[in-house]
Structure formats: structure tokens, C-alpha cells
Amino acid sequence: MKNQQSNQDRVLIFDTTLRDGEQSPGATMTLKHKLEISRQLDDMGVDIIEAGFPNASPGDFEAVHEVASVVKNAVVCGLARAVISDVDRAGEALKNAYRPRIHTFIATSPIHMKHKLKMRSDEVLDAIEATVKRARKFTDNVQWSPEDGTRSDHDFLCRAVETALKAGATTINIPDTVGYRIPTECADLIRMLRERVPGIGKAVISTHCHNDLGMAVANSLAAVKAGARQIECTINGLGERAGNAALEEVVMAMQVRQDVLPFTNRINSTKLTHVSRLVSEATQFPVQYNKAIVGKNAFAHEAGIHQDGMIKNAGTYEIMRPEDVGLAKTSLIMGKHSGRAALREKLTELGYTIGDNRLNAVFAKYKILADKKREVFEDDMIALMQSTATDESNDYLKLQSLSVTCGTLETSVARIKLMAGDIEHEVRADGDGPLDAAFSAIKQVFPHHARLVRYQVNAVTEGTDAQATASIRLSENDHIVVGQASDTDTITASVLAYVNALNNLAIRRQKKCPQSAEYTEDIEPSGSLRAV
Numbered sequence: 178m179k180n181q182q183s184n185q186d187r188v189l190i191f192d193t194t195l196r197d198g199e200q201s202p203g204a205t206m207t208l209k210h211k212l213e214i215s216r217q218l219d220d221m222g223v224d225i226i227e228a229g230f231p232n233a234s235p236g237d238f239e240a241v242h243e244v245a246s247v248v249k250n251a252v253v254c255g256l257a258r259a260v261i262s263d264v265d266r267a268g269e270a271l272k273n274a275y276r277p278r279i280h281t282f283i284a285t286s287p288i289h290m291k292h293k294l295k296m297r298s299d300e301v302l303d304a305i306e307a308t309v310k311r312a313r314k315f316t317d318n319v320q321w322s323p324e325d326g327t328r329s330d331h332d333f334l335c336r337a338v339e340t341a342l343k344a345g346a347t348t349i350n351i352p353d354t355v356g357y358r359i360p361t362e363c364a365d366l367i368r369m370l371r372e373r374v375p376g377i378g379k380a381v382i383s384t385h386c387h388n389d390l391g392m393a394v395a396n397s398l399a400a401v402k403a404g405a406r407q408i409e410c411t412i413n414g415l416g417e418r419a420g421n422a423a424l425e426e427v428v429m430a431m432q433v434r435q436d437v438l439p440f441t442n443r444i445n446s447t448k449l450t451h452v453s454r455l456v457s458e459a460t461q462f463p464v465q466y467n468k469a470i471v472g473k474n475a476f477a478h479e480a481g482i483h484q485d486g487m488i489k490n491a492g493t494y495e496i497m498r499p500e501d502v503g504l505a506k507t508s509l510i511m512g513k514h515s516g517r518a519a520l521r522e523k524l525t526e527l528g529y530t531i532g533d534n535r536l537n538a539v540f541a542k543y544k545i546l547a548d549k550k551r552e553v554f555e556d557d558m559i560a561l562m563q564s565t566a567t568d569e570s571n572d573y574l575k576l577q578s579l580s581v582t583c584g585t586l587e588t589s590v591a592r593i594k595l596m597a598g599d600i601e602h603e604v605r606a607d608g609d610g611p612l613d614a615a616f617s618a619i620k621q622v623f624p625h626h627a628r629l630v631r632y633q634v635n636a637v638t639e640g641t642d643a644q645a646t647a648s649i650r651l652s653e654n655d656h657i658v659v660g661q662a663s664d665t666d667t668i669t670a671s672v673l674a675y676v677n678a679l680n681n682l683a684i685r686r687q688k689k690c691p692q693s694a695e696y697t698e699d700i701e702p703s704g705s706l707r708a709v
């Protein structure tokens with residue numbers, strides 16, 4: 178009886194960081210990062226990992242295929258529009274998955290059907306039936322979603338859900354695609370479907386909420402209270418536009434507020450901080466300082482009155498313990514003389530498990546940093562891990578040396594030695610400030626038309642000797658590439674970040690990898706990933 182009860186209260190956590198999360202403009206992740214994220218999500222207890230949209234591009238296909246091969250416990254899911262070729266491609270990509278799921282969707286709201294799909298409602302129903310049936314040929318685990326479901330006509334939505342169920346869908350996911358609804362409306366919609374759609378009791382009802390009005394988490398939890406038993410979410414709330422419901426927030430809300438949210442899930446919450454950092458590193462999207470659960474300030478207390486309360490009893494200002502989300506106070510102090518073993522130990526404390534090659538690369542940089550800085554803080558170690566995340570040995574451009582003169586009295590001049598493939602170039606340029614000069618010099622070696630669309634520098638810790646982390650975002654022909662680097666010298670960090678972005682641009686040019694904006698428009702008329 179107890180088991181039956183807990184099964185009914187069990188909420189499945191469906192992570193779509195690698196699919197909807199990656200649809201955030203500029204959040205493209207490398208295959209290596211996707212595999213690492215999948216392993217960590219699996220290890221953390223995520224039930225379903227949506228690994229990508231296989232028919233979107235060869236890169237997406239490969240990612241889903243590879244993720245399916247490494248994930249040991251979770252269901253691995255691939256997305257498909259209501260197009261037979263999409264479903265077939267998803268089935269193919271998932272063929273090595275231990276537990277495959279195909280997720281097929283089509284828009285059901287009047288505005289999407291009329292203007293985007295240009296399909297009548299009977300055509301939409303036919304497409305649902307055909308594609309869900311097709312998906313069932315590959316797996317008996319089929320999820321179907323009515324895109325823009327929360328703005329769909331109720332009668333039509335019920336017919337569409339019933340059609341999907343009859344065709345063999347086992348999970349019905351209701352997306353609030355444009356993040357329009359408020360919690361009571363989300364709950365009412367789930368209740369309406371449970372009351373009106375025959376056979377819905379046999380399927381799992383899922384919720385997929387976007388955060389355009391900042392209500393994605395509240396909407397997801399309201400849907401669960403009304404009977405949904407799967408939440409679709411992303412790490413750090415990544416996703417289209419304002420993002421999706423943040424996994425760490427829904428999980429901790431259920432953990433902290435068991436009194437009003439008496440549901441269970443399989444997530445090991447002590448892994449949340451580490452996975453959050455990993456996703457931030459992979460996407461180069463910084464986590465907002467005051468972000469709930471995983472923001473740098475989420476457990477920081479500055480006001481004297483708060484600090485006083487905390488010393489007397491942490492419960493005065495903390496509703497959860499930092500260690501519950503993996504922010505345990507660590508013990509090892511790192512210094513100039515610390516060796517490889519201590520470094521490995523420290524990184525393990527911070528949640529990083531690394532092999533010998535990576536350890537050597539991090540250690541080399543650690544030694545240089547420890548020589549320059551009085552104290553090496555945990556945030557410095559995290560920045561170090563992020564700046565050694567990519568294997569630089571295959572980079573086309575490698576900065577050999579940099580020298581800049583600048584100031585109020587003279588024009589800035591940069592002199593740079595740069596390897597491009599096997600050839601060393603020595604270039605010089607002047608410019609409007611040191612970066613303008615340095616970037617112009619590099620452009621002589623690697624000509625391009627990319628626009629600098631974002632340049633950001635953050636001090637990793639306090640003090641004038643703090644490391645700076647620079648992130649650069651370039652856009653060429655609507656393709657976004659990013660670069661990141663850290664150094665105690667801000668100009669050096671910025672130039673290294675620029676070189677890193679150009680190396681990513683070189684890879685993108687080679688692959689000519691299409692971005693979502695291109696592939697969503699070419700297969701008509703059955704669907705698109707972008708709301709119009």
C-alpha cells in the first residue's frame with residue numbers, strides 16, 4: 178500500500194537542457210560537453226534526458242546517438258516534429274539507447290495552426306495519428322505534445338490528446354510554449370484534461386512551462402498539484418527566450434515544501450551546484466548572482482543583522498542548508514606549494530572528477546596563477562576548470578605573446594605573435610583602446626566579418642590581483658559563437674577569449690553546421706520549434 182501511495186506521488190524529472198536549453202540563442206554546446214552533462218544528469222537521478230532533435234542537423238543526430246550510448250539509467254529522448262522523416266531519424270538516433278523515448282509534437286493553438294502550420298484541424302489530427310503510430314514502431318515509450326497547448330481551444334485540445342493516446346502515446350506533455358499562463362490556469366487545464374479525455378488516466382501527464390512572465394516554476398508545480406506527474410525543466414532555467422522551468426528550483430521547492438508539495442523524485446540534490454556550473458561552463462551563460470538555489474549569492478549573508486541571526490541559528494535566514502544543494506564548506510586550503518594530489522582532492526571537493534591529462538593541464542595553469550596571486554580561492558579554481566575545459570592542442574589560432582601600450586596620452590598599439598596552424602605571424606595594429614588595437618591585429622591573421630555582440634568581463638574574486646573572466650560572443654551570418662578565458666590580466670583574458678571565439682568560428686565554418694533558425698523553416702508544413 179505504501180509503495181502504491183509513493184508511486185502515485187512520484188514526479189518524473191524530464192531534463193531538456195540539451196534540447197530546449199540549447200535552443201537559447203548562443204547556448205550551443207559541444208558534443209563533449211553534452212556527453213559530460215548527460216552523465217552528470219544520469220548520475221544525479223534525472224528520469225528522462227531529452228538529448229536533442231535528431232533531424233535538425235547532423236550534429237544533433239550525432240549528439241542524441243552518442244548520449245543514448247553513454248546514459249546508463251535514464252530514459253533518453255529525441256524530439257521529432259509531426260513529420261515521418263523526423264520520427265524515423267529520432268528512432269535511428271536512439272537505437273543504442275537502453276530506454277529510448279520519442280517525443281513528437283505539433284502545434285494545436287488557432288494562431289499556430291493558421292499562421293505557422295497553415296493546416297486545418299483535421300489535418301493536424303491526421304498528422305498526430307500518423308506520427309505517434311510511426312514512433313510506436315521504434316519504441317513503446319512515446320511522448321506527444323500539443324505545442325502552444327495552453328493557448329489551444331479546449332475542445333480541440335481534448336480531441337488532439339485523445340487522438341495521440343489512441344495512436345499509442347504513453348506520456349502527454351502540455352507545453353505553455355510562450356510562457357503566458359498563471360498557476361491557477363495551468364492547474365485548471367490539467368484538471369480539465371483529466372476529466373474530459375477518455376483514457377488519459379493510463380498516460381503520464383507532463384508539464385513544460387516557459388518563463389516569459391517569470392512563472393515557469395510556479396506553473397509547473399501548480400500542474401503537478403493538479404495531477405501532472407512529469408516536469409520538463411532545464412538546468413539554470415536555460416531555454417528559448419526567457420527559458421524553461423529551472424530543474425534546481427522545482428526540485429528544491431518539492432524538497433523544502435514537502436508540507437504543501439508532498440511529492441517524491443529521484444534527484445540527488447547535492448549534485449545541483451556542480452551540474453549548474455557544468456552547464457554554465459558548457460554554454461558560457463553566466464548564472465545570475467541572485468539566481469535561486471545555484472546563484473553565487475543564494476546562501477550569502479551580508480547584512481549585519483542577518484549575519485548575527487545566522488551565527489545564532491542558521492534557520493533564521495536559511496530555509497535549506499547549502500550542503501543540501503552541494504555547497505558544503507570545503508576543508509583544503511590551496512597555496513603556492515600545493516601539489517597535484519592536493520589539487521585533485523580540492524577539485525573533487527568542488528565536484529569535478531578529472532583524468533590525469535586534464536589534471537596536468539589544470540595543474541600547469543594553477544602553478545602560474547598561484548605565483549601571481551596571494552591567495553587562490555575556490556572561485557579561482559572553478560574559473561581555472563572553465564578555462565581548461567577545451568582541449569587547446571587542436572586550436573587553429575594560438576596566442577604566443579601580446580604586448581599593448583595604451584593610456585590617456587597616446588594611441589593604443591598592440592603587438593601580437595600568433596600561430597595560425599603551423600605558421601607564426603607577428604602583427605601590429607593601433608586602435609581606439611587596447612582591445613580595439615589587439616582585435617584589429619588578430620583580424621589581419623584571421624580575416625572575418627563577425628560582429629562583436631557581447632563582451633563581458635567579471636572579476637572572479639575580490640582584490641586588484643583577482644582573476645578576470647572574459648566572455649566574448651561573435652555573430653557571423655547569424656551564427657553565434659562564444660569564447661571565454663581567464664587571467665589575472667584583463668586585457669590578456671579578453672584577447673584569449675577573442676582567440677577562443679575565433680577558434681570556435683573556424684570549427685563552425687568547417688562544419689557549416691546549421692542553426693535552429695535554418696532548419697525550422699525548411700520542413701513544412703507540420704511544425705516548427707520556434708513560436709511565431
Ligand code: KIV
Binds near residue numbers: 282322323354
Ligand atoms: O515549448 C514547447 O512547446 C516545446 C515543445 C517542443 C514541447 O518545447
Ligand code: ZN
Binds near residue numbers: 354417
Ligand atoms: Zn519549450
